[in-house]
Amino acid sequence: MKKLASILVFVLVFTLSTEAQKKRDPKRPQLTVAQYTDLTVKKMTLALDLSERQQNQVKPLIALKMTERKEFMEKRKEARKENKKPTSDAVFAMKNKMLDNRIAMKKNMKEILNKEQFEKFEKMNKNRKMKGKMMMKKKERKNSEERKKREDK
Secondary structure, three states, X not given: OHHHHHHHHHHHHHHHHHHXXXXXXXXXXXXXXXXXXXXXXXXXXXXXXXXXXXXXXXXXXXXXXXHHHHHHHHHHHXXXXXXXXXXXXXXXXXXXXXXXXXXXXXXXXXXXXXXXXXXXXHHHHHHHHHHHHHXXXXXXXXXXXXXXXXXXX
């Protein structure tokens, strides 16, 4: 009888813990463009030791970047809801625009920052890209493992 009761308790606890994990909302709170801009400028100030003048010059660039990113994400969400895939020309145009924006941002940052700050800024961007690539590999690995589990069932 004790064994049966302990097994039932174990099953109950296991079920409740899995249900609790399912109910967790993975979405983070959405920040406004102004909030995100302020946080980004403050992080850059700490990392690059920006002066007040440099902060004022960087802020509109970051705000513009965040506005464009938010618009792009909303368009992607709508397209995903409608199951629309972009054409090859649309993908080319998006990537071309993204690279143009990145070139313009780099040029503007080079004008605002001094040589040491710009080198550190470039290093930060490189590290962020590497971190993003590592996260994507991790996500791909996880997705492939999940696919294998589904195929086995």
